[in-house]
Amino acid sequence: MKAEKDGETRMTSLDKMLGILDLFDDGKTGVQLEDVMRLTQLSRATAYRYLQSLSNAGLLAPAAGGAYVLGSRVIELDRLMRLTDPLLTNASPVMHEVAAALGVNFMLCSYYGDKVMCADLAWPDESLVRVYERGRPMPMFRGAMAQVILSNLTPYQLRSIMLWHGDEIEAAGLGSNWDEFRATMSRMRKAGCVVTRGEVIPDLVGIGAPILDPDKRVLGSLVMILTEAGFARVDAAAMRRQVIEAAGRINERLANAARRTGVPTLAARPRRGSQRGTSSA
Numbered sequence: 001m002k003a004e005k006d007g008e009t010r011m012t013s014l015d016k017m018l019g020i021l022d023l024f025d026d027g028k029t030g031v032q033l034e035d036v037m038r039l040t041q042l043s044r045a046t047a048y049r050y051l052q053s054l055s056n057a058g059l060l061a062p063a064a065g066g067a068y069v070l071g072s073r074v075i076e077l078d079r080l081m082r083l084t085d086p087l088l089t090n091a092s093p094v095m096h097e098v099a100a101a102l103g104v105n106f107m108l109c110s111y112y113g114d115k116v117m118c119a120d121l122a123w124p125d126e127s128l129v130r131v132y133e134r135g136r137p138m139p140m141f142r143g144a145m146a147q148v149i150l151s152n153l154t155p156y157q158l159r160s161i162m163l164w165h166g167d168e169i170e171a172a173g174l175g176s177n178w179d180e181f182r183a184t185m186s187r188m189r190k191a192g193c194v195v196t197r198g199e200v201i202p203d204l205v206g207i208g209a210p211i212l213d214p215d216k217r218v219l220g221s222l223v224m225i226l227t228e229a230g231f232a233r234v235d236a237a238a239m240r241r242q243v244i245e246a247a248g249r250i251n252e253r254l255a256n257a258a259r260r261t262g263v264p265t266l267a268a269r270p271r272r273g274s275q276r277g278t279s280s281a
Contacts, residue, residue: 021059029069219254
């Protein structure tokens with residue numbers, strides 16, 4: 001029993017140390033020792049030790065005024081991810097091909113914890129300002145990029161999310177209780193595509209379809225991005241089919257890669273409760 005308790009203590013300490021990285025966002029690019037003490041509720045000596053451990057790993061770096069900023073190891077990991085991540089390597093070629101053929105902008109999204117992230121962009125229509133960028137977090141409950149992912153989570157995951165984020169779900173119009181939320185998610189999942197209008201950025205329409213692993217677990221979303229004026233000029237049903245077909249090609253590539261290498265692409269697991277809010281576009 002003692003070993004089990006010791007193991008739990010070590011995991012809790014590791015969670016607290018890695019949680020320091022959650023302090024960083026667009027509005028906070030450096031953290032102080034006091035920030036870490038408030039976050040972890042630990043002593044100055046322990047908080048300092050956590051900062052030193054992250055710095056030794058290259059994830060943080062000391063800066064002027066006693067602050068710590070993100071370290072160079074993050075750049076190295078991002079390069080490695082661009083080269084080896086199965087979602088990126090299998091989805092990006094298809095996305096860029098379809099975007100170029102249609103002359104329409106696309107975004108590839110992934111998720112972790114309680115954040116939906118832009119993973120890559122194909123942006124042939126430069127008349128539309130590039131409002132998204134790789135690594136930018138977006139709302140978990142608004143926009144096609146998020147709702148596609150949400151609707152393809154398991155019932156267990158959805159129930160847990162409803163428990164922790166009921167107010168946000170209701171505010172997004174996805175349901176005021178579990179039965180309504182479950183019905184909305186089921187309807188979106190069966191449609192194979194989600195269309196949202198101005199939910200994240202005014203005047204933009206998103207048409208999204210899920211990216212799935214061979215076991216049908218959701219990995220992310222492929223989203224076509226149009227202005228309201230552009231959406232009015234196209235055949236909406238045809239655009240939905242284009243997105244669904246492109247996502248299907250990506251899913252097939254992922255399945256083929258898994259069979260070829262024997263290495264599955266692991267789906268992320270949503271965090272039960274939000275520790276920090278995501279920034280909205």
